[in-house]
Amino acid sequence: MHHSPPSRRRTLAALGVIAALLGGLGIAxxxxxxxxxxxxxxxxxxxxxxxxxxxxxxxxxxxxxxxxxxxxxxxxxxxxxxxxxxxxxxxxxxxxxxxxxxxxxxxxxxxxxxxxxxxxxxxxxxxxxxxxxxxxxxxxxxxxxxxxxxxxxxxxxxxxxxxxxxxxxxAIDVPRVGGALTLTTRDDDPTRGTVTAEVDATATGTLHLDNAVFADTGTTDRSDVRAGQVYDIVAPASSSDQGRPYTVRATGAFAVRSAAIHHFSTPGQQESAGPAGPTTFTLTTQDATPRPVRFAPRIETTARIEGGRFVDLVTVAATDGVWPRHADGSFVVIAATADVYRTGAYPAEAEDVPSNLTPVMRLDLRTDPLAGAGTYEVASDTLPGPGVYTAVWRVMRDDQDADVVAHLPAGYHWQERFASPTQTEQLAPEPPRVDPSPSPTPSSTSSPAASAPASPAPAAALAATGMSAASLGGAGGAAAAALGLGVVAWAFARRRSTPKV
Incomplete structure (x- = not known):
C-alpha cells in the first residue's frame, strides 16, 4: 500500500477539513x-x-x-x-x-x-x-x-x-427607511392609550407590546401594521411590578422596497440585476413617563361604643386587588374621613345623609405606607351624650396628597350608605344613682317633762288596766308588785307626817 509523506498527508487532511467546512456553510x-x-x-x-x-x-x-x-x-x-x-x-x-x-x-x-x-x-x-x-x-x-x-x-x-x-x-417613490413609533397615555386613565407607526406609506410590518395588549384583539402582537394607523391599547394595572409604576414598550419590524439590486457581473460582457429583497428595519419605543397604577379603594367598617367613645374597625382594600406603590416600593397613602351623626332613635338606612343632620364629630384615617391595604382601628373623642350614633366614611380624590391624586380616577368619590347596621350604635343614658349605704333611723325628740319618772299610779288606776300583779309573769310581775308596795308605803308615811289637831 502506498502512503503519502507525512507533510503531504497533513496538507490533504487540512484541505479536506476546509472543503467540509465550506460545504457545511453552503458557500456558493x-x-x-x-x-x-x-x-x-x-x-x-x-x-x-x-x-x-x-x-x-x-x-x-x-x-x-x-x-x-x-x-x-x-x-x-x-x-x-x-x-x-x-x-x-x-x-x-x-x-x-x-x-x-x-x-x-x-x-x-x-x-x-x-x-x-x-x-x-x-x-x-x-x-x-x-x-x-x-x-x-x-x-x-x-x-x-x-x-x-x-x-x-x-x-x-x-x-x-x-x-x-x-x-x-x-412612478415608484424611493421609500423612507426607518421611522418612529409613538405611544400615548390617556390623561383620565393610564391603563388606556395608543400606539402609532410613523413609517413610509409603502412599509408593512408587525408590532409587539410589552405590559399592554391591543384593545380590539387582547393580544400582544399585531401583523399587517400600516403607516399612520392608530391602534388602541390597554395596559392593565396587573402588568405592574406589585403595584409600582410601570412602562409600556413597543417594538416594530418593518419592510420597504429596496433601492438596491442583486448585482451580477461578467468580465468583458454584460452586467445584470436580479431582485433584491425588501429592506427591513426595527423600531422601538416606550412610555416617556411610567404609568401610575390606577385603583379604586373601598372601605368596610364595623363600629362599637366603648368607654364613651365611638370605635370603628375600618378595612381598606383595592377593588381590583392591586394597591399601588411608589417607585421606592412604599404603598400609596390613602386618606379617609368619617362624619359621625347623632339621633334620638335608630334612623332608617339611606343612600345619602338626611339634609337635616349635622355631624357632631369627625374621624380621620391615613393608611400605613408600609402596609397599604388592611384593617385599622379609629376611635373618637368622648361622645357628647346619650343617643344613637352612626358614622359615614368617604374617600375623595380631592382630599388626597398631591402624589396620590394620579392613582385615583378623575372625580373619584366613594362614600358609605347612611345608617348602615354595622355603623350604627346606641349610647344609653345612665340610670339614677343609688347610694349603697343604709340611711340612719331618725331619733324621736322628748320634752323634759316626758323624760321624768312617772308618778306611781293609784291602785284603782292599776285595776282599770285590766291587768293584775299575778298576771305579770317573771320580771314584769315582780316589778308590778314592788310598785304596789311602794304606793302603800308612801300613803302610810304621809298619814304619820300630818300634824294632829
Missing part, C-alpha cells in the same frame, strides 16, 4: 455561467438581433443594466445585494428592483422581453434607443425596430408591456 462558488432565460433573440455575445429578455443565474432571472455590452454568456460573478452600482441613483435602483421583483421572475417570453426593455430604458434611455441602429426618439418604435427581426409577431405585445412597465417603475 464566486462565479458561474449565466444561462439563457426567457425572451426573444439570439443567445450569443454578439448577434444581429441580440437577446431581449432574462438571463438565468442559478434560479434567478436577471436583466441587463449596461446597454450596449455583449450578452453575459461566460462565467458570471455574484456581487450580492448592492445600492451602489454604476452610479445608478436610488430612484433608478428602486424602479429596476420593482420591475424585476414584480414581473421579471417569469417564464412568459413577452413579459420577460417587456421587463428587459423597460429596465434598459431606466438605466440609459438614449443608448437603449439607438444601440441597434434606430435613429428616432420613440421608445415603442425603437423596440419595434429590433423585434421585427427577433419576433415580429410579438413586437406589438412587447411594446405594450415595456411602455406600461416603464411608466409603473418611474
Amino acid at each position: 462558488p464566486a462565479a458561474q455561467a449565466a444561462d439563457r432565460g426567457t425572451g426573444f433573440g439570439t443567445w450569443a455575445p454578439l448577434s444581429r438581433t441580440g437577446w431581449h429578455g432574462s438571463m438565468r443565474v442559478g434560479d434567478v432571472h436577471t436583466y441587463c443594466i449596461h446597454p450596449g455590452l455583449p450578452v453575459a454568456t461566460d462565467a458570471t460573478t455574484d456581487r450580492g445585494i448592492s445600492s451602489d452600482v454604476n452610479g445608478l441613483s436610488p430612484q433608478q435602483l428602486v424602479s429596476i428592483n420593482y420591475l424585476i421583483s414584480t414581473y421579471g421572475q417569469t417564464g412568459d417570453a413577452v413579459q420577460a422581453a417587456g421587463v428587459g426593455w423597460a429596465v434598459k430604458a431606466i438605466v440609459d434611455r438614449d443608448t437603449t434607443l439607438h444601440s441597434w441602429g434606430y435613429t428616432g426618439d420613440s421608445f415603442p418604435e425603437a423596440i419595434d425596430h429590433i423585434m421585427r427581426r427577433a419576433s415580429p409577431e410579438n413586437s406589438a405585445a412587447v411594446q405594450d408591456h415595456a411602455v406600461r412597465y416603464l411608466a409603473e417603475a418611474e
Whole structure:
C-alpha cells in the first residue's frame, strides 16, 4: 500500500477539513455561467438581433443594466445585494428592483422581453434607443425596430408591456427607511392609550407590546401594521411590578422596497440585476413617563361604643386587588374621613345623609405606607351624650396628597350608605344613682317633762288596766308588785307626817 509523506498527508487532511467546512456553510462558488432565460433573440455575445429578455443565474432571472455590452454568456460573478452600482441613483435602483421583483421572475417570453426593455430604458434611455441602429426618439418604435427581426409577431405585445412597465417603475417613490413609533397615555386613565407607526406609506410590518395588549384583539402582537394607523391599547394595572409604576414598550419590524439590486457581473460582457429583497428595519419605543397604577379603594367598617367613645374597625382594600406603590416600593397613602351623626332613635338606612343632620364629630384615617391595604382601628373623642350614633366614611380624590391624586380616577368619590347596621350604635343614658349605704333611723325628740319618772299610779288606776300583779309573769310581775308596795308605803308615811289637831 502506498502512503503519502507525512507533510503531504497533513496538507490533504487540512484541505479536506476546509472543503467540509465550506460545504457545511453552503458557500456558493464566486462565479458561474449565466444561462439563457426567457425572451426573444439570439443567445450569443454578439448577434444581429441580440437577446431581449432574462438571463438565468442559478434560479434567478436577471436583466441587463449596461446597454450596449455583449450578452453575459461566460462565467458570471455574484456581487450580492448592492445600492451602489454604476452610479445608478436610488430612484433608478428602486424602479429596476420593482420591475424585476414584480414581473421579471417569469417564464412568459413577452413579459420577460417587456421587463428587459423597460429596465434598459431606466438605466440609459438614449443608448437603449439607438444601440441597434434606430435613429428616432420613440421608445415603442425603437423596440419595434429590433423585434421585427427577433419576433415580429410579438413586437406589438412587447411594446405594450415595456411602455406600461416603464411608466409603473418611474412612478415608484424611493421609500423612507426607518421611522418612529409613538405611544400615548390617556390623561383620565393610564391603563388606556395608543400606539402609532410613523413609517413610509409603502412599509408593512408587525408590532409587539410589552405590559399592554391591543384593545380590539387582547393580544400582544399585531401583523399587517400600516403607516399612520392608530391602534388602541390597554395596559392593565396587573402588568405592574406589585403595584409600582410601570412602562409600556413597543417594538416594530418593518419592510420597504429596496433601492438596491442583486448585482451580477461578467468580465468583458454584460452586467445584470436580479431582485433584491425588501429592506427591513426595527423600531422601538416606550412610555416617556411610567404609568401610575390606577385603583379604586373601598372601605368596610364595623363600629362599637366603648368607654364613651365611638370605635370603628375600618378595612381598606383595592377593588381590583392591586394597591399601588411608589417607585421606592412604599404603598400609596390613602386618606379617609368619617362624619359621625347623632339621633334620638335608630334612623332608617339611606343612600345619602338626611339634609337635616349635622355631624357632631369627625374621624380621620391615613393608611400605613408600609402596609397599604388592611384593617385599622379609629376611635373618637368622648361622645357628647346619650343617643344613637352612626358614622359615614368617604374617600375623595380631592382630599388626597398631591402624589396620590394620579392613582385615583378623575372625580373619584366613594362614600358609605347612611345608617348602615354595622355603623350604627346606641349610647344609653345612665340610670339614677343609688347610694349603697343604709340611711340612719331618725331619733324621736322628748320634752323634759316626758323624760321624768312617772308618778306611781293609784291602785284603782292599776285595776282599770285590766291587768293584775299575778298576771305579770317573771320580771314584769315582780316589778308590778314592788310598785304596789311602794304606793302603800308612801300613803302610810304621809298619814304619820300630818300634824294632829
